[in-house]
Amino acid sequence: xxxxxxxxxxxxxxxxxxxxxxxxxxxxxxxxxxxxxxxxxxxxxxxxxxxxxxxxxxxxxxxxxxxxxxxxxxxxxxxxxxxxxxxxxxxxxxxxxxxxxxxxxxxxxxxxxxxxxxxxxxxxxxxxxxxxxxxxxxxxxxxxxxxxxxxxxxxxxxxxxxxxxxxxxxxxxxxxxxxxxxxxxxxxxxxxxxxxxxxxxxxxxxxxxxxxxxxxxxxxxxxxxxxxxxxxxxxxxxxxxxxxxxxxxxxxxxxxxxxxxxxxxxxxxxxxxxxxxxxxxxxxxxxxxxxxxxxxxxxxxxxxxxxxxxxxxxxxxxxxxxxxxxxxxxxxxxxxxxxxxxxxxxxxxxxxxxxxxxxxxxxxxxxxxxxxxxxxxxxxxxxxxxxxxxxxxxxxxxxxxxxxxxxxxxxxxxxxxxxxxxxxxxxxxxxxxxxxxxxxxxxxxxxxxxxxxxxx
Amino acid sequence: xxxxxxxxxxxxxxxxxxxxxxxxxxxxxxxxxxxxxxxxxxxxxxxxxxxxxxxxxxxxxxxxxxxxxxxxxxxxxxxxxxxxxxxxxxxxxxxxxxxxxxxxxxxxxxxxxxxxxxxxxxxxxxxxxxxxxxxxxxxxxxxxxxxxxxxxxxxxxxxxxxxxxxxxxxxxxxxxxxxxxxxxxxxxxxxxxxxxxxxxxxxxxxxxxxxxxxxxxxxxxxxxxxxxxxxxxxxxxxxxxxxxxxxxxxxxxxxxxxxxxxxxxxxxxxxxxxxxxxxxxxxxxxxxxxxxxxxxxxxxxxxxxxxxxxxxxxxxxxxxxxxxxxxxxxxxxxxxxxxxxxxxxxxxxxxxxxxxxxxxxxxxxxxxxxxxxxxxxxxxxxxxxxxxxxxxxxxxxxxxxxxxxxxxxxxxxxxxxxxxxxxxxxxxxxxxxxxxxxxxxxxxxxxxxxxxxxxxxxxxxx
Numbered sequence: 001x002x003x004x005x006x007x008x009x010x011x012x013x014x015x016x017x018x019x020x021x022x023x024x025x026x027x028x029x030x031x032x033x034x035x036x037x038x039x040x041x042x043x044x045x046x047x048x049x050x051x052x053x054x055x056x057x058x059x060x061x062x063x064x065x066x067x068x069x070x071x072x073x074x075x076x077x078x079x080x081x082x083x084x085x086x087x088x089x090x091x092x093x094x095x096x097x098x099x100x101x102x103x104x105x106x107x108x109x110x111x112x113x114x115x116x117x118x119x120x121x122x123x124x125x126x127x128x129x130x131x132x133x134x135x136x137x138x139x140x141x142x143x144x145x146x147x148x149x150x151x152x153x154x155x156x157x158x159x160x161x162x163x164x165x166x167x168x169x170x171x172x173x174x175x176x177x178x179x180x181x182x183x184x185x186x187x188x189x190x191x192x193x194x195x196x197x198x199x200x201x202x203x204x205x206x207x208x209x210x211x212x213x214x215x216x217x218x219x220x221x222x223x224x225x226x227x228x229x230x231x232x233x234x235x236x237x238x239x240x241x242x243x244x245x246x247x248x249x250x251x252x253x254x255x256x257x258x259x260x261x262x263x264x265x266x267x268x269x270x271x272x273x274x275x276x277x278x279x280x281x282x283x284x285x286x287x288x289x290x291x292x293x294x295x296x297x298x299x300x301x302x303x304x305x306x307x308x309x310x311x312x313x314x315x316x317x318x319x320x321x322x323x324x325x326x327x328x329x330x331x332x333x334x335x336x337x338x339x340x341x342x343x344x345x346x347x348x349x350x351x352x353x354x355x356x357x358x359x360x361x362x363x364x365x366x367x368x369x370x371x372x373x374x375x376x377x378x379x380x381x382x383x384x385x386x387x388x389x390x391x392x393x394x395x396x397x398x399x400x401x402x403x404x405x406x407x408x409x410x411x412x413x414x415x416x417x418x419x420x421x422x423x424x425x426x427x428x429x430x431x432x433x434x435x436x437x438x439x440x441x442x443x444x445x446x447x448x449x450x451x452x453x454x455x456x
Numbered sequence: 457x458x459x460x461x462x463x464x465x466x467x468x469x470x471x472x473x474x475x476x477x478x479x480x481x482x483x484x485x486x487x488x489x490x491x492x493x494x495x496x497x498x499x500x501x502x503x504x505x506x507x508x509x510x511x512x513x514x515x516x517x518x519x520x521x522x523x524x525x526x527x528x529x530x531x532x533x534x535x536x537x538x539x540x541x542x543x544x545x546x547x548x549x550x551x552x553x554x555x556x557x558x559x560x561x562x563x564x565x566x567x568x569x570x571x572x573x574x575x576x577x578x579x580x581x582x583x584x585x586x587x588x589x590x591x592x593x594x595x596x597x598x599x600x601x602x603x604x605x606x607x608x609x610x611x612x613x614x615x616x617x618x619x620x621x622x623x624x625x626x627x628x629x630x631x632x633x634x635x636x637x638x639x640x641x642x643x644x645x646x647x648x649x650x651x652x653x654x655x656x657x658x659x660x661x662x663x664x665x666x667x668x669x670x671x672x673x674x675x676x677x678x679x680x681x682x683x684x685x686x687x688x689x690x691x692x693x694x695x696x697x698x699x700x701x702x703x704x705x706x707x708x709x710x711x712x713x714x715x716x717x718x719x720x721x722x723x724x725x726x727x728x729x730x731x732x733x734x735x736x737x738x739x740x741x742x743x744x745x746x747x748x749x750x751x752x753x754x755x756x757x758x759x760x761x762x763x764x765x766x767x768x769x770x771x772x773x774x775x776x777x778x779x780x781x782x783x784x785x786x787x788x789x790x791x792x793x794x795x796x797x798x799x800x801x802x803x804x805x806x807x808x809x810x811x812x813x814x815x816x817x818x819x820x821x822x823x824x825x826x827x828x829x830x831x832x833x834x835x836x837x838x839x840x841x842x843x844x845x846x847x848x849x850x851x852x853x854x855x856x857x858x859x860x861x862x863x864x865x866x867x868x869x870x871x872x873x874x875x876x877x878x879x880x881x882x883x884x885x886x887x888x889x890x891x892x893x894x895x896x897x898x899x900x901x902x903x904x905x906x907x908x909x910x911x912x913x914x915x916x917x918x
Contacts, residue, residue: 050856051855051856076472093788100779100845103848105849107473110471111471149787150790153786153792156813157794159750160793163621165620166619187472267619269619270616270619271615303548303552304552304553315605318612374559375556375558375559379559381559382559385508385858
């Protein structure tokens with residue numbers, strides 16, 4: 001249903017910031033208006049007249065989560081093919097020429113649970129851009145010659161990823177953490193699968209996932225709601241609904257880690273990186289734990305926390321942080337820390353001792369929690385400030401695909417409800433005494449010589 | 457947890473983007489009559505009133521590495537980072553607790569031409585945030601424990617500077633292009649300089665850095681000028697300093713050094729490489745072998761600064777070149793994922809041509825032929841117009857965020873010949889004719905210094 005309240009973004013932010021003062025108000029921020037077309041395409045609109053630009057974004061629930069081993073990396077390959085020939089544009093060269101004519105800032109990105117494409121253009125080019133988006137999303141040709149050529153580009157990108165020492169560490173750890181269905185977390189994919197990709201596989205992905213009921217069209221910027229929704233309806237209404245992809249091709253659940261694992265990666269790096277990962281909550285079944293996970297990270301990453309004082313202020317690590325990556329299907333909890341070869345063992349032992357305290361109710365104070373909650377609320381204004389640079393093309397597609405919009409709009413309120421007990425429960429459920437993967441990245445020339453048994 | 461589009465280095469999360477942007481020319485803020493510059497007790501202030509909830513503040517300290525030496529390089533960043541650890545009135549724990557609950561961000565960034573302390577807050581918390589920001593800058597505690605902590609973090613960052621091939625080749629190319637120049641110093645310091653800077657050095661440096669003649673305050677937010685004047689008066693007690701006309705003298709120093717730059721010998725190049733003992737070097741060339749599947753190549757060349765009339769032609773020319781390289785190297789020949797060209801924003805400026813590939817010789821040959829063709833044939837008026845269209849979109853994108861607007865206004869004031877010129881940027885771009893683009897290419901795109909790291913050696917140079 002189309003939203004009934006239509007007000008400018010500045011007012012919306014004000015409401016978002018002060019919503020708590022409205023007694024009895026629905027505990028959701030009114031950030032955007034939405035309408036679902038009969039074919040299932042969700043249209044999300046954000047009005048903002050600050051600058052004369054409009055962003056046209058298409059978000060797709062696709063990515064590594066949809067990839068069985070024989071498709072490992074092909075969501076990302078598909079994303080590249082989006083920017084090539086379609087029924088209206090005969091080649092990538094012409095495609096780029098048209099983007100230049102539109103004055104577009106554009107890109108596409110692929111992650112574990114989201115693929116998104118965006119064009120940001122001067123407002124007078126909105127209609128042309130919407131048509132351009134339609135042709136690219138609905139009618140790609142997957143020209144055989146273009147597909148063959150693109151393999152080289154994809155493999156070059158694969159090589160770039162492999163060349164990064166930090167990526168090498170996270171890849172080695174992810175293979176252990178997601179041992180049963182690694183392809184469902186491996187965005188860059190498998191080299192052989194990329195090199196042997198076929199047009200038929202691209203068509204299969206299109207038929208399964210590139211259907212309106214698995215996509216969201218985001219329109220943001222200097223345009224009225226009526227114009228945005230009417231244009232979207234007129235251009236995308238005849239896009240035929242498909243099967244619900246995740247009903248027909250469900251994502252298998254990652255089995256729990258059976259025992260802790262250790263990996264050591266040697267590269268010519270300047271510091272020693274120590275990393276730990278656990279399997280964390282899934283939005284679809286442990287929603288409340290995801291809020292606790294975020295708040296736990298905010299509190300522990302605060303320089304005033306015991307975690308930072310004992311590990312960083314003590315001089316053992318030059319930096320140490322914890323994070324949870326919100327995912328619909330099992331998000332990872334990660335600790336990343338940097339130290340020197342000389343301090344490694346002492347630092348590692350201190351980190352382990354610190355982790356043991358995570359479920360202690362006195363480990364974090366009520367004041368720390370309240371400070372973090374206040375920060376979450378206030379900083380939402382910064383996120384919305386960058387509407388075209390990041391919110392519309394990046395954040396919103398991610399939230400829509402991974403958590404759903406309700407999760408995002410009620411996020412601040414749900415964070416406020418998290419208690420100290422929720423944090424300790426989260427730590428108990430996912431971290432304390434749970435199997436983990438520990439990884440170390442170090443220079444082979446360093447004085448530190450490690451074996452996997454030294455880490456567990 | 458929010459996810460952004462960039463590849464995250466440590467979080468074990470990979471988001472792949474279709475292409476990677478190379479250096480983009482600096483786009484100014486939109487023309488707005490209300491923006492103004494004035495002095496408050498001798499402190500230069502630029503104020504841009506904008507409606508909205510957020511406020512961005514950038515406090516520039518002119519000079520950057522041009523005011524540093526090999527021995528104390530990184531001292532601006534060291535001092536400001538240590539200052540952010542608290543003052544007597546706002547000791548660390550209180551400061552952190554307050555800024556956390558107010559959602560205020562404070563920090564420092566170091567650049568080649570200047571150093572900045574910045575602050576972003578929501579308007580309702582600005583007054584309290586500003587009081588803290590001013591106090592920690594004017595009265596930093598610089599306690600030993602905190603200074604040592606900052607030191608270890610800066611050293612850690614310095615050690616990691618060449619960890620990834622991307623950052624390695626950037627550092628290598630900078631070292632080669634600016635060898636013997638102030639820009640050869642690192643604004644964040646190197647391990648040796650960071651180890652040797654004492655607390656006393658920091659205290660003394662605080663007296664040198666915090667002088668009004670070196671400072672420029674930029675505030676973008678929903679205020680009146682009178683309110684801004686009141687905020688800026690917090691720095692009234694600072695000394696004027698001895699740097700009247702500092703900007704001109706720094707530029708002269710840079711230019712003088714530039715003229716003295718000579719082609720480097722192999723031995724001189726080797727001296728720059730530190731641990732890369734197996735490097736191949738030559739005149740304006742260095743290749744460092746790494747055991748990785750591809751090779752990162754970065755060509756750098758001297759380019760007009762933002763205050764140079766040729767800057768606008770440079771923006772257009774390098775934008776068109778970047779698109780053409782993408783088309784010829786990536787789209788048609790699938791030789792690379794990342795390829796392009798761009799322009800920096802330093803006072804003594806440089807441009808880049810870059811590619812990551814596992815067939816460097818072949819890719820570089822294609823790139824050289826593209827460059828030569830553009831130099832001899834020029835570009836069409838239609839192509840120039842397309843590039844300008846793209847810039848206009850980027851121009852408006854840069855208007856999002858009060859903090860970035862404040863930064864860009866300060867950058868144009870310090871490096872671009874005046875903040876007002878930022879408002880003429882698009883008009884000046886529109887005036888560029890194809891002939892100017894061709895002239896730029898033939899004047900500047902030569903004598904390219906080539907740095908490369910990776911798994912395949914090069915016999916072709918840019």
